[in-house]
Amino acid sequence: MKLKGTKEINKKIKNLAQKIYRKHKKNLGDLCLIGIKRRGISIAQRLQQELKKLTNQEIPLGALDISFYRDDLQMISLSPIVRGSEINFSLQDKIVILVDDVIYTGRTVRAALSEILDYGRPKKVELLVLVDRNHRELPIQPDYVGFKFKVKKEDLIDVFLKEEDKKEGIYLQRR
Numbered sequence: 001m002k003l004k005g006t007k008e009i010n011k012k013i014k015n016l017a018q019k020i021y022r023k024h025k026k027n028l029g030d031l032c033l034i035g036i037k038r039r040g041i042s043i044a045q046r047l048q049q050e051l052k053k054l055t056n057q058e059i060p061l062g063a064l065d066i067s068f069y070r071d072d073l074q075m076i077s078l079s080p081i082v083r084g085s086e087i088n089f090s091l092q093d094k095i096v097i098l099v100d101d102v103i104y105t106g107r108t109v110r111a112a113l114s115e116i117l118d119y120g121r122p123k124k125v126e127l128l129v130l131v132d133r134n135h136r137e138l139p140i141q142p143d144y145v146g147f148k149f150k151v152k153k154e155d156l157i158d159v160f161l162k163e164e165d166k167k168e169g170i171y172l173q174r175r
Contacts, residue, residue, distance in 0.1 A: 004147060004170040006162075009130070012146040013043065016128060017050030019144055020097060025055075030095045030123060032060040034087065036112050039101035040064075042163040043130055047099065062087035064098075066111040091120040097144075101159040103129040106138035131170060133157045 004012075024031050035044030041063045048061050063086040098112055109127060116125060128144035135153045147170065149157060156173040 001172045001174075002169050003149065003157075003172050006168045009146075009161075009168060009170070010046075012130070013046045014050050016144050016146060017047050017054065020047070020128075021051060021054045024095060027095065028055055028057055028059070030093065031097065032062065032089065032091070032094050033097050033099055034062045034064050034112075034116065036098065036100040036108060037063055037065045037085075038164055039159055039161050040099045042161045043101060043128075044097075044099040045163070047097075047128070060089045062089065064112055064115055066108065066115055085115065087119055091116060091122045093121070093123045096122045096125045097128050098125055099128045101129065101161075102131040102133060102157055103127070103140070103142055104133050104135060104157075106136045106140035109140045110138055130159060131157055 020031075033044040033048055035041030044061055048059050051057070051059050065085045096116060098109070098116070100108060100112070103109065113125065116122065126143040127140070129142045130146040132142060132145045132148045133151050134148075149172070151157060151172060152174075154175040156175065158171045158173065160167050160169050160171070162168045
């Protein structure tokens with residue numbers, strides 16, 4: 001079942017960029033965006049474009065591959081595809097906006113935080129997610145949320161983005 005489409009997603013990303021700008025307009029030089037591969041990167045790229053419209057500044061953008069930091073690696077695949085992280089700037093004393101498509105248990109974010117700290121010591125890390133579907137297993141809460149859906153633990157929320165999937169939307173699969 002389709003919950004949200006392209007127009008709603010784009011409007012929400014624009015709104016999230018405005019929230020980031022309002023919160024950090026006095027320290028934009030300290031700001032950077034880090035997208036969690038795969039779809040977090042596409043969302044972070046869109047946020048970067050929206051922030052550039054607001055600030056005329058190019059906010060640094062990096063990509064995080066958390067494959068080796070996951071605590072459920074064997075549950076996902078015997079041979080995971082590892083693409084590697086791409087962070088070509090220092091995170092030391094930066095305000096990192098960590099971007100992902102969906103937050104569920106909090107385990108992906110925990111793995112991302114572990115990897116970020118291997119790159120340096122940021123001043124602060126804030127979490128932005130397009131979708132919060134609840135059912136956390138770890139005490140991790142996002143600072144910025146696009147959409148919040150109350151779904152059963154066994155239900156799936158899928159985010160498709162044109163950059164990755166050639167179609168776009170947020171979908172619910174009942175199980």
